Amino acid sequence: MPHIETPEPISTPVIERQQETARRSALASAAILDTAPEPAFDAITRLAAEYFRADTVLLGFADDSRVWIKSYWGEAVGELPRAGSIFERVLAEGGPVVVPNIANDPALAGSRLRLRRLEVASFASVPVRSPAGEILGNLTIFGVEPRRKMVLDELRMLESLAEMVANQLELRRLRQALGSHAPRPCLPDRKISSAWPRRPDLRRALDQRQFVLHYQPEIELTTRKIVGVEALIRWVHPDRGVVSPIDFIPAAEECGMILPIGDWGLAEACSQIQKWCDEDLRNRSLRVCVNLSARQFAREGLADHVEALLRQFGVFSRQLGLEMTESSLVTDTPTAMEVLGSLRRLGVSLLMDDFGTGYGSLHHLHSFPFDVLKVDRSFVARITDGEQPLQIVRTIIDLARALGMNVVAEGIETHEQYALLQQLGCRYGQGYLFARPMPAEDVSKLLRLPGRVLPHSPAAANLPN
Numbered sequence: 001m002p003h004i005e006t007p008e009p010i011s012t013p014v015i016e017r018q019q020e021t022a023r024r025s026a027l028a029s030a031a032i033l034d035t036a037p038e039p040a041f042d043a044i045t046r047l048a049a050e051y052f053r054a055d056t057v058l059l060g061f062a063d064d065s066r067v068w069i070k071s072y073w074g075e076a077v078g079e080l081p082r083a084g085s086i087f088e089r090v091l092a093e094g095g096p097v098v099v100p101n102i103a104n105d106p107a108l109a110g111s112r113l114r115l116r117r118l119e120v121a122s123f124a125s126v127p128v129r130s131p132a133g134e135i136l137g138n139l140t141i142f143g144v145e146p147r148r149k150m151v152l153d154e155l156r157m158l159e160s161l162a163e164m165v166a167n168q169l170e171l172r173r174l175r176q177a178l179g180s181h182a183p184r185p186c187l188p189d190r191k192i193s194s195a196w197p198r199r200p201d202l203r204r205a206l207d208q209r210q211f212v213l214h215y216q217p218e219i220e221l222t223t224r225k226i227v228g229v230e231a232l233i234r235w236v237h238p239d240r241g242v243v244s245p246i247d248f249i250p251a252a253e254e255c256g257m258i259l260p261i262g263d264w265g266l267a268e269a270c271s272q273i274q275k276w277c278d279e280d281l282r283n284r285s286l287r288v289c290v291n292l293s294a295r296q297f298a299r300e301g302l303a304d305h306v307e308a309l310l311r312q313f314g315v316f317s318r319q320l321g322l323e324m325t326e327s328s329l330v331t332d333t334p335t336a337m338e339v340l341g342s343l344r345r346l347g348v349s350l351l352m353d354d355f356g357t358g359y360g361s362l363h364h365l366h367s368f369p370f371d372v373l374k375v376d377r378s379f380v381a382r383i384t385d386g387e388q389p390l391q392i393v394r395t396i397i398d399l400a401r402a403l404g405m406n407v408v409a410e411g412i413e414t415h416e417q418y419a420l421l422q423q424l425g426c427r428y429g430q431g432y433l434f435a436r437p438m439p440a441e442d443v444s445k446l447l448r449l450p451g452r453v454l455p456h457s458p459a460a461a462n463l464p465n
């Protein structure tokens with residue numbers, strides 16, 4: 001079993017029993033020890049590794065005898081004995097522990113700090129706290145080289161990453177209070193388990209034009225008027241039939257094929273905007289939204305690329321919207337800010353997708369220049385379950401309004417959800433109740449409806465799939 005070996009345990013002052021009891025009960029209420037891995041945690045450890053150029057990053061939570069590693073980057077570590085661990089030291093300090101060079105650390109002098117294969121020369125560890133401030137675990141970066149002293153800003157960065165972990169725990173608790181199932185994995189963070197598709201499969205699919213875009217109408221809730229559509233990619237596979245993006249976008253992200261596939265998607269959507277405008281000039285008021293992955297977004301020059309496409313197809317920037325999830329922004333925040341700023345200046349709409357499923361959601365709302373917030377469908381699905389879920393959606397809508405953002409509710413499936421969202425003042429929505437994603441030709445038919453207004457159900461049920 002992999003573990004940190006020190007000849008002498010790191011000296012551990014006795015932890016007050018009372019303090020430990022409070023800590024354990026906070027840990028139980030966070031329910032972190034028994035639950036499945038949280039994809040968001042992997043994004044956080046990866047981010048820490050990239051930012052600090054660390055050789056290994058561990059995120060662990062401690063019960064009375066062990067530190068359970070819930071996410072690692074670098075050395076694969078599952079659990080560690082708690083006695084003599086870095087966690088103990090963080091707990092004793094009640095805050096961060098920074099050891100730039102183990103050889104010079106009085107508590108560790110003469111020790112060898114080893115992960116499974118890694119001989120550690122430096123580490124820095126910060127606590128992950130419960131909302132009441134109890135230390136539940138720690139986030140630690142390890143280096144094989146001694147590092148220069150950690151400057152204050154760097155330490156703040158590590159602490160804010162630990163805060164993101166804490167925010168994520170809070171969101172989980174909220175979801176559990178809602179009685180919802182485990183959160184849907186965020187696409188960019190999904191671990192790729194299946195062998196298919198691999199890069200050559202995706203390359204062939206792109207070359208052989210097997211990808212298509214379907215479009216799902218987005219409507220103004222009070223009028224049922226179509227105000228936009230969301231482009232959703234499908235893979236029409238010769239043997240497997242229509243493959244959902246959930247089954248190939250994560251692989252495409254992993255192997256880098258998302259970049260050419262994403263470029264294709266953007267160009268295809270712009271070309272379709274041009275076609276709809278050729279059919280009827282009034283369609284110029286329609287906004288077509290394209291989903292962007294983290295990697296597309298982290299690429300410099302995205303705004304230039306989008307601008308070139310708009311020119312090529314004679315499309316106004318307000319006719320294009322770009323959707324991204326919070327997790328795609330967290331991987332490289334400074335680049336994200338820059339890219340978002342350039343896109344914003346270009347005049348395209350920026351939509352925050354799947355709101356509520358990501359990291360410190362509220363924090364991102366304040367710091368990034370989004371025009372539209374899309375409430376994740378897991379929240380919409382629960383809205384009729386009682387006062388608490390309703391209250392959450394109400395808060396999200398009020399918050400967006402206060403920040404001058406429009407709100408789109410995703411995944412509206414029932415009349416009851418529809419009515420409640422209207423009562424809450426949600427202006428826009430999309431979902432199977434109105435229309436499923438459909439080929440461009442079927443959207444053309446809907447766009448010819450008088451006033452572009454969708455018929456009431458049950459006619460909606462007959463809309464093309």
Ligand code: C2E
Binds near residue numbers: 431
């Ligand atoms: P998303 O952007 O949140 O898209 C909404 C998803 O919810 C779509 O799934 C849509 O078909 C589905 N949906 C819409 N209304 C309802 C409803 O009333 N009930 C239910 N149960 N589902 C509804 P889809 O098309 O399978 O796409 C899944 C995800 O794949 C998208 O989530 C998006 O993150 C990603 N994706 C799709 N197209 C692209 C693309 O071109 N590029 C990238 N990078 N990602 C894409």
Ligand code: MG
Binds near residue numbers: 291
């Ligand atoms: Mg979307």
Ligand code: MG
Binds near residue numbers: 353354
């Ligand atoms: Mg969404």
